[in-house]
Amino acid sequence: MSFPPIRPELAGIEPYGAPQLDVPVQLNVNENPYGPSEACLDDIAAAVREAARELNRYPDREFTALREGLAAYLNTDGGHGLEARNIWAANGSNEVMLQLLQAFGGPGRTALSFAPTYSMYPEYARDTHTTWVQGKREADFALDLDHARELIAEVKPHVVLLPSPNNPTGTALPPEVVGVLCEALAEASGGLLVVDEAYGEFRREGTPSALELLPAYRNLVVSRTMSKAFAGAGLRLGYLAADPAILDAIRVVRLPYHLSAVTQATALAALRHADELLGKVDELRKERDETVGWLREQGFTVADSDANYAFFGSFEDRHAVWQGLLDRGVLIRETGPDGWLRVSIGTADEMNAFKTALLHTMEELA
Known part of the structure; x- marks a missing residue:
């Protein structure tokens, strides 16, 4: 027997992870390019110092103060009457999703999504021994509602995972789709619809949040993160x-004391500075829309985006384009269907560097 005695289905699999390369312009993992102010940093440092006084004690495993703060924030961005009892948190949206499949997936159960979509979803299913089924999206990456309902009726999934905006395409879900799928799931299996709004704060004006539908559907879950709009990728x-x-x-499946006292203190301090940390969202939206328009002017096909990235193509050899950009100091992401690339939205200077590098790369490859 080979060593170590890893589960056979995991043998030889490369771990998930985008390239982390030291280049001048990093536009590959959808980070917010604007860090916190000195005032925010001082508040975080003071909060962590206070939490450190009791590091010899376990943290509040119910993280009540943080849940209250998150509920108050969501009530300003689409939520209606949310309270601490409606809020759960973990170490990044990844752990949130894993916990959902630990609780509602598992052997003999099924999770469903529609490709192209976030590449970690099937890994959550694999890690929890949940059967993974993947439907398809339309050519413009919108969800085919008839196809979705038919697949739900056929598969009877226990969990449906749908990002809105979708990753990697940036496509948002119309609210009527969310309602229809919640009803279809309730009828087919009693399963949950998880709307992953990791990039929800970047949605275009007039695009509602699925949070608005929570009072109407008990089987709806809406997830968010502080990694993107809150500029807290390192916070997890x-x-x-x-x-x-x-x-x-x-709660049955969560690990004991899964959120450290330091994480709780940092997140609460960040929420106190929400207006500041979210202050660059409008600027990033504007930069995104300008980038989408510029890419289309150059002749590329670009998916409509409600996120902080643009998904564009198509290329006969996308890796050659990716490498050409990297050679010029700009790192973007090879992800999604073959022939497509994704660029995160950075500062104006970073986007100008991207545009220049892309033009030179395309000229070189012509």
Whole structure:
């Protein structure tokens, strides 16, 4: 027997991860390019110092103050009457999703999504021994509602994972789709619809959040993160809003004291500076829309985006384009269907560097 005795289905698999390369312009993992102010940093440092006084004690495993703060924030961005009892948090949206599949997936159960979509979803299913089924999207990456309903009726999934905006395409879900799928799931299997709004704050004006539908559908879960709009990628704080009964099920599978006192203190301090940290969202939206328009002017096909990235193509050899950009100091992402690339939205200077590098690369490859 080979060593170590890894599960056979995991043998030889490369771990997930985007390239982390030291280049001048890094536009590959959808980070917010604007860091916190000195005032925010001082508040975080003071909060962490205070939390450190009791590092010899376990943290509040119910992280009540943080859940109250997150509920208050969500009520300003689409939520209606959310309270701490509706909020759960974990170490990034990744752990939130994993906990959902630990509680509601598992052997003999099925999770469903529609490709192209976030590449980690099937890994959550694999890690929890949940059967993974993947439907398809339309050519413009919108969701075919008839196809989705038919597949739900056929597969009877216990969990459906749908990002809005979708990753990697940036496509948002119309609210009527969310309602129809919640009803289809309730009828087919009693399963949950998880709307992953990791990039929700970047949605275009007039695009509603699925949070607005929570009072109408008990089987709806809406997840968010502090990694993107809150400029907290290094914080690792993801959270969800849902019916309290769903939170009770997650408590059964969560690891003891899974959110450290330092994480809780940092996240609460960041929430106190929400206006500042979210202050660059409008600027990034504007830069995104300008980037999408510029790419289309150059003859590329670009998906409509409600996120902080643009998904564009198509290329006969996307890796050659990616490498050409990298050679010029600009790192973007090879992801999604073959022939497509994704660029995160950075500062104006970073986007100008991207545009220049892309033009030179395309000229070189012509």
